[in-house]
Amino acid sequence: MRILVAEDDPRLVELLRRGLTGEGFAVDVADNGIRGLELALENDYDVVVLDIMLPGMNGLRVCARMREARIWTPVLMLTARDGEYDEAEGLDTGADDYVTKPFSYVALVARLRALVRRGRRERPPVFVLGDLRVDPATRRCERAGAPVPLTAREFAVLWYLASRHGEVVAKTEILEHVWGDFEGDVNVVEVYVSALRRKIDAPFRRQTIHTVRGAGYRLEDLRTLP
Amino acid sequence: MRILVAEDDPRLVELLRRGLTGEGFAVDVADNGIRGLELALENDYDVVVLDIMLPGMNGLRVCARMREARIWTPVLMLTARDGEYDEAEGLDTGADDYVTKPFSYVALVARLRALVRRGRRERPPVFVLGDLRVDPATRRCERAGAPVPLTAREFAVLWYLASRHGEVVAKTEILEHVWGDFEGDVNVVEVYVSALRRKIDAPFRRQTIHTVRGAGYRLEDLRTLP
DNA sequence: ACCACTCCTCAGCTTCCTCTCAGCTCGGCA
DNA sequence: TGCCGAGCTGAGAGGAAGCTGAGGAGTGGT
Numbered sequence: 001m002r003i004l005v006a007e008d009d010p011r012l013v014e015l016l017r018r019g020l021t022g023e024g025f026a027v028d029v030a031d032n033g034i035r036g037l038e039l040a041l042e043n044d045y046d047v048v049v050l051d052i053m054l055p056g057m058n059g060l061r062v063c064a065r066m067r068e069a070r071i072w073t074p075v076l077m078l079t080a081r082d083g084e085y086d087e088a089e090g091l092d093t094g095a096d097d098y099v100t101k102p103f104s105y106v107a108l109v110a111r112l113r114a115l116v117r118r119g120r121r122e123r124p125p126v127f128v129l130g131d132l133r134v135d136p137a138t139r140r141c142e143r144a145g146a147p148v149p150l151t152a153r154e155f156a157v158l159w160y161l162a163s164r165h166g167e168v169v170a171k172t173e174i175l176e177h178v179w180g181d182f183e184g185d186v187n188v189v190e191v192y193v194s195a196l197r198r199k200i201d202a203p204f205r206r207q208t209i210h211t212v213r214g215a216g217y218r219l220e221d222l223r224t225l226p
Numbered sequence: 227m228r229i230l231v232a233e234d235d236p237r238l239v240e241l242l243r244r245g246l247t248g249e250g251f252a253v254d255v256a257d258n259g260i261r262g263l264e265l266a267l268e269n270d271y272d273v274v275v276l277d278i279m280l281p282g283m284n285g286l287r288v289c290a291r292m293r294e295a296r297i298w299t300p301v302l303m304l305t306a307r308d309g310e311y312d313e314a315e316g317l318d319t320g321a322d323d324y325v326t327k328p329f330s331y332v333a334l335v336a337r338l339r340a341l342v343r344r345g346r347r348e349r350p351p352v353f354v355l356g357d358l359r360v361d362p363a364t365r366r367c368e369r370a371g372a373p374v375p376l377t378a379r380e381f382a383v384l385w386y387l388a389s390r391h392g393e394v395v396a397k398t399e400i401l402e403h404v405w406g407d408f409e410g411d412v413n414v415v416e417v418y419v420s421a422l423r424r425k426i427d428a429p430f431r432r433q434t435i436h437t438v439r440g441a442g443y444r445l446e447d448l449r450t451l452p
Numbered sequence: 453a454c455c456a457c458t459c460c461t462c463a464g465c466t467t468c469c470t471c472t473c474a475g476c477t478c479g480g481c482a
Numbered sequence: 483t484g485c486c487g488a489g490c491t492g493a494g495a496g497g498a499a500g501c502t503g504a505g506g507a508g509t510g511g512t
Contacts, residue, residue, distance in 0.1 A: 001386060002403045024365065024382040026406030046389075046403060113362050116389060117353075123393065139394045139441050151469060152440025187489090188471060194491055213479075213488065377458060413500090414460060420502060439469075439499065459508080469498075477490070482483100 001116055002026045002043065006036030006062065007051040007078065016049070019105060020112075033057030040066050040073070047115045050095070051078045060095075067094040074115035076108075127162040130221035132200060132208060134162050143204050150199065153178070157192045158200070161209065161219040170216040193217060227342060228252045228269070232262030232288065233277045233304065242275070245331055246338075259283030266292050266299070273341050276321075277304045289321050300341035304329070353388040356447035358426060358434060360388045369430050376425065379404070383418045384426070387435065387445040396442040419443060 003025045007013050013029055020027050028043070030036035033054040040048055040062065048066070050059035057065075063075050074096040097111050123137035131144045139155060141148045150158065156178045161169060171186040182188070193209055201208050210218045229251045233239050239255055246253050254269070256262035259280040266274055266288065274292070276285035283291075289301050300322045323337055353360040357370045362385055367374045376384065382404045387395060397412040408414070419435055427434050436444045 001382070001389070002406055022378075024362070024378060024385060026382075026404060028406065044402060110363065116362075137393045138444065139438055153470070184471075185473095187473090190489060191471075191491075194489095198491090211489070379459065410460075411462095413462085416500060417460075417502080420500095424502095437500070439467095454512085456511085457509085459506105461506085462504090464502095466501080467499085470496090472495090473493090475491095478488085480487095481485090 001046045002028070003112070004028045004030065004036065004039055004043070004045045004048045006030040006033065006039075006049065006054060006059065008032060008053075008055055009051075015105070019109070023109060025112075031055075033059065033062050037062045037065055040071060041069055045073050047112055048073050048075045049078065049112070050075055053080065063095050076112060076115060127159070127165075129162065129165060129208065129219070130206075132206075132221070134158060141200065143200050143206070148199050150196075154192055154196055154199070157189070158196055161217060165219040168212045168215050168218045173216070227272045228254070229338070230254045230256065230262065230265055230269070230271045230274045232256040232259065232265075232275065232280060232285065234258060234279075234281055235277075241331070245335070249335060251338075257281075259285065259288050263288045263291055266297060271299050273300045273302065273338055275302050275304065275338070279306065286321075302334075302337060302341060353385075353391065355388070355391055355434065355445065356432075358432075358447070360384055367426065369426050369432070374425050376422075380418055380422055380425070383415070384422055384445075387443060391445040391447075394438045394441045394444045399442070 001024065003020060005013065005016050005020070005027060007016070007029070008031050010031075013031065017027050017029060028039055028045075030039050034056040036048075036050065036054065036059075037057060050062055052059040054062070059077055063077070066073070066075070075094065076097045076099060077095045078099055078101055080101050096115055099108050099111060126137075127134040133140075133142045134155075135141070136159060141150050141155065141158065157174060160174060160177050171189040174189050175182050175186060179188070197209055200206070208219060208221060210220055212218055227250060229246060231239065231242050231246075231253060233242070233255070234257045236257075239257070243253050243255060254265055254271075256265050260282040262274075262276065262280065262285075263283060276288055278285040280288070285303055289303070292299070292301070302323045302325060303321045304325055304327055306327050322341055325334055325337060352363070359366075359368045361367070365378075365381055367376050367381065367384065383400060386400060386403050397415040400415050401408050401412060405414075423435055426432070434445060434447060436446060438444055
């Protein structure tokens, strides 16, 4: 679990770095708000700890900027009890939890773990076409409830067609998007489409991948074959 | 002692209301999940009883929502024996105890009292997948009740996979989240997955860590190997 | 200093994809 | 009907992806 700690008190930083590393976290540290924000924007952390009082840019603003950048990593704020900042203000900027200094290390870790667990990233949407399901998060494909094992390449081709279902997609477009740069014959695409049909259509007497002669392929849900 | 009972069977509700009132509990009742959640969010109960099958919103989701709202009131789930929901899923959402219908009233009250006594604690987020338990709070792992000793790195890898169970996780993602920044070969990940399999799967004839060729690994509870 | 242990590297091995190729079918058109 | 180009597909070589045992470097305990 990767964690970012933005805190300027060196003693506290050292405590946290050792402790959290031992708990199985990979710890990055920033000793000011600006550096903290940079790191948060560059890396994909599982949770971020922000001291509310930081040199450079305070924790609330760091958090707000992260949210502006559409980074939804859970944030835990460390606040002093002096009441200069109150909890409401922090919640407003999109923090997920609060711990007031001085805090118990054990409690902090417990709450970090809770945040990590809760902060399940939103998954990319599952594509459904009739009784065909294509789920990029789990890399699963099923037809009529039955799992259909696909190789990586097959899955990639199907996913691309699915993302453009209804449209005619040229073979060269498929090459470009699935293979990136490919120097060979477009026949590879035909080979993979053939394999896909054999797996997701033929055994179920369906026809989902249609050939549009001279143009490409179209993914479309149609009824059972006669 | 204030208690919330979310249950839609009127006869059972009446039984519980009378019985528990007689035992000295102040009883609130909800006959559907949504109302149950509302009450749980508004009031400060000492313990909550949730039927797993509820109209509106099922018990598991009610419990999950309560935990999201950081309400750590102990929750006791009522489950039917039909196996539609299993215990693992329930524990996963943060329930504290289980009672299978039909149940003895005396036993139910005994367990309620035990829960109340234990009181609310910071919820350790334990991952449960079938008979595999991964507890980040204690850094322990057990399979089928037997403790499995893991090294720090092994545990960290397993924890990360567990936090995203069901999803395919790329080796590079594992590297990033478990190692932080790592300049070497992704083969380290393979080495650790191999070690994990040797410890948590092979001796128990299970298969929990699945390879998804060309994509990564998926942690998933599946039945025993043949 | 030695032992125990973990972490990581490396190299050999296995598995099973990926892509090429060649021969085929199909559809459109004169 | 016969021809042609577009598309389909089975077979197989070659290679990529993944697995794992062995071992060296580092660390901490005794």
